[in-house]
Structure formats: C-alpha cells, structure tokens
Amino acid sequence: MGQLKTAVIRSDLDIVIARTMARDVAKALGFGAIDQARIATAVSELARNIFLYAGTGNVTVREIDKNVRKGIEIVCEDQGPGIANIDLVMQDGYSTSRGMGMGLPGAKRLMDEFIIRSTENVGTTITCRKWRS
C-alpha cells in the first residue's frame, strides 16, 4: 500500500490543489496522459461538491494493489448535510446548486469503481478507484 496524500478542501483554490495532487500521484503511478486527465477531472468534480455542499472536507489519494494490478484510490469525505437520495444525484442533469448536474455521474464515468456512502446530517464519503491498464 502506498503513501497517503491528503488535501483539505476549504475554498475553490483547494479544488485545484486537490486535483493537481491526484494528477501528480497518478503520473507517478504510471498512468497515461488521458487517464491522468480523467482522474484529475473526477477529483475536481468531487472536491467541488465538498466545497459547494459541505463547505469543508478532505480528499485523500493513495496507491492500491490487487493481484499485481496497480491503481489509484481517491476518498472524498465531508461532514456535510449528506445525500438524501443517492439514485437521484447519480442521474445526469440533476443538480441542486450551481452545477450542471454532471458532477457525480460524470466523475463516475471517468473512474472504474465508484462507491457513495452517505447519511443525512452526518456526511458523505465517496470512494473511487481507477486501475492502470
């Protein structure tokens, strides 16, 4: 298991910091340019959701291994309002704020695995992974 890297999300500047961190880790793990862009874009969407809905939270990136395959795991955690209806937010075009409703379903399409755990008034944890081809 690789080293953890964490970015704290408190402002829109931190969204750029988080996605740059994820891209750097992906590059170091040997992901190609297109996968680096997918990973950085997914982190940008998830970090923006933290900023817009919870105000603050953390994005953690680490290397993962499964049967000689290497990958990257991104965990986005906040103690925000939580998501009442996960199926609804995963629909394209659904948005409760300034977004286009692309954030979560878009991020999911860019990654290989995407898991949302959320409890209303407790917070949300989104774990997503991408495996190196």
Added chain:
Amino acid sequence: MDSLRIPILKIGDILIASIQVALHDASAVQFKDDLLQKIHDTRAKGVIIDLTALDVVDSFIGRLIADITAMAGLMGTRVVLTGLQPAVAITLVELGLELPRVLTALNLEKGLTMMQRLTEESDDGSA
C-alpha cells in the same frame, strides 16, 4: 481574495484570450465578466479562447465556456475555442459535456482563419 486576471488581447476586431494557468472558480468567473465587458468596450466581432495550456477542463469551466459563448452570442459576438488537448476533449465528452453549440478549431491559427471567415460573413449581412 484577489482573483487571477486572464489578459485579453485585441487584434483588429477580434479579442484573443489564452488561458495559461489552471483557473480556480473565482478567477474563471472573473474572466467571464472581464471578457463580456471587453466585448462591450471594444465592439469586438469575435473572441478566440485558447485552451492549449489547460490539462483539466471540469464541468464548472465547461459550463462557463458554454455560458460565455451564449452570452457573447446575445451581444452579437462569435466565440471560437481553440487548442483543446486530446485528453481534455476525451474527458469532456465522457463527463457528458459535448459543448454542441461551441465552435472549435484545432489551434489558434486555424481559429483565426475560422474567425475571419465568420466575421466577414456577418459583414456581408449573410450570417
């Protein structure tokens, strides 16, 4: 917090903005406001936004570009987007943002040629 300002250059009737650094949300919104004001002040017929240097365009920036195109269009000004990297084009489409109403060109040079054609057409009153 001071947001970073993107320089907007004027060449003839055309404005050119080359985005060279990763934009955070506030500086992207500032860019939209600056650009629309500059279109008004200079009566530019066209705007080229060059994204060659950007390695990430997320849904926020994608939506902003679509908004700028629509808003400039309402003011009678055409927008051409140039220099999207392959990885950016792929992630935008996978994200679900195909920007169907945004005109694009491979690079700044082709964008300028396209813009000259577009603005000449509108001079003829045929567009």
